[in-house]
Amino acid sequence: MKTNWLIGGLAGVFALGALAFVQGGGAEGEAIAAESGQPIAFPHDQHAGSEAGQNNMNCQFCHFSAERSVDAGIPPVSTCWGCHQVVQGTTPEQQAEISKIQEYVEHGDPIPWNRIYKISDHAHFPHMRHVNAGLECQQCHGEVQEMGVLSERDPVWGGDNMGWCVDCHRQPDPETGLQQASTDCAVCHY
Numbered sequence: 247m248k249t250n251w252l253i254g255g256l257a258g259v260f261a262l263g264a265l266a267f268v269q270g271g272g273a274e275g276e277a278i279a280a281e282s283g284q285p286i287a288f289p290h291d292q293h294a295g296s297e298a299g300q301n302n303m304n305c306q307f308c309h310f311s312a313e314r315s316v317d318a319g320i321p322p323v324s325t326c327w328g329c330h331q332v333v334q335g336t337t338p339e340q341q342a343e344i345s346k347i348q349e350y351v352e353h354g355d356p357i358p359w360n361r362i363y364k365i366s367d368h369a370h371f372p373h374m375r376h377v378n379a380g381l382e383c384q385q386c387h388g389e390v391q392e393m394g395v396l397s398e399r400d401p402v403w404g405g406d407n408m409g410w411c412v413d414c415h416r417q418p419d420p421e422t423g424l425q426q427a428s429t430d431c432a433v434c435h436y
């Protein structure tokens with residue numbers, strides 16, 4: 247247990263180094279992008295939605311490290327470019343947003359996404375432990391596949407509130423009847 251956790255922690259450190267987050271990134275461009283504070287108005291519903299005509303992509307196609315690392319991971323611009331070299335959009339608004347992808351590729355810059363969900367540095371949240379325990383992304387992040395551009399915290403979000411974490415950890419494990427996860431201070435604060 248301890249060893250796994252250590253390896254997971256180290257993997258997380260490397261994953262963090264590769265993340266493309268830049269605080270306070272540019273918010274010029276189209277109205278929606280500006281309003282959301284994101285550099286590109288990236289709509290989750292058009293990529294991960296399940297309704298007819300939408301693309302129904304698996305969350306982990308883009309959030310590639312959720313089951314093996316502390317961080318879920320944000321896709322590099324090459325993931326976007328893999329489709330958007332061909333998919334240019336139909337409306338002028340879509341085309342304007344999508345053309346920004348090419349600019350980032352040409353300049354060799356990561357897209358400076360603004361981080362939305364974040365807990366304080368004194369607490370640690372390992373995605374892989376939760377994903378491997380069978381929890382769905384939606385239990386914590388809400389119905390992301392139905393959301394347009396993410397800009398605000400989802401109402402179900404409670405990650406900046408210790409009680410939210412501890413309440414779930416205290417729930418009994420269906421098999422053993424014991425609490426399903428530790429509430430020792432040191433598992434989350436170290």
Ligand code: HEC
Nearest residue numbers: 293294303304305308359360361362363383387390391396
């Ligand atoms: C095509 C790639 C792609 C797919 C598929 C995708 N996402 Fe994302 N996701 C992104 C990008 C890019 C961002 C950063 C921009 C933003 O916040 O919208 C992001 C951001 C997020 C964030 C906020 C991260 C933060 O800044 O705190 C959450 C939560 C999230 N995605 C969950 C999901 C879930 C759940 C699914 C599946 C239902 C999913 N995503 C599917 C690309 C994707």
Ligand code: HEC
Nearest residue numbers: 286287288289292321325326329333335336339340343344
């Ligand atoms: C698997 C293919 C695929 C990947 C990967 C992908 N997209 Fe898309 N994206 C699409 C499709 C299909 C559409 C719908 C475009 C249309 O209707 O013409 C779309 C639409 C969009 C739009 C326009 C939405 C609107 O309504 O204005 C933006 C912006 C966008 N994608 C950005 C991104 C970004 C940024 C990434 C990387 C994080 C990304 N996409 C990754 C396939 C993809």
Ligand code: HEC
Nearest residue numbers: 305309312317318319363364365371376381382383386405
């Ligand atoms: C048990 C609750 C929980 C589950 C389940 C969960 N997350 Fe998270 N997620 C969080 C918390 C808490 C944070 C903030 C972590 C931090 O600040 O260190 C977060 C942050 C993120 C981020 C932003 C930074 C990063 O790369 O980690 C993304 C993207 C994300 N989650 C996507 C997902 C996806 C996709 C899934 C499903 C595969 C998922 N999450 C499952 C609670 C959860």
Ligand code: HEC
Nearest residue numbers: 364365366369405406407408411412415428429430431434
């Ligand atoms: C399951 C994970 C978890 C456990 C167990 C846990 N904490 Fe926390 N704690 C958190 C998170 C998450 C926050 C909020 C971080 C933030 O502000 O984003 C927090 C916040 C705090 C704060 C800051 C004040 C506050 O309430 O926001 C203190 C002090 C604290 N914890 C002490 C403790 C002590 C003492 C224990 C053991 C009795 C403990 N924690 C157990 C996750 C945990």
Ligand code: HEC
Nearest residue numbers: 369370371372375379405410411414415426427428433434
């Ligand atoms: C919806 C339920 C749920 C929520 C919310 C949740 N967790 Fe967990 N967490 C779990 C489960 C279940 C496990 C046990 C996984 C396992 O057995 O490996 C776990 C395991 C963990 C572990 C590993 C514990 C160990 O013994 O090594 C840490 C650390 C952790 N969670 C931190 C957090 C923090 C911090 C938050 C809040 C930001 C949080 N969790 C919110 C369900 C949850």
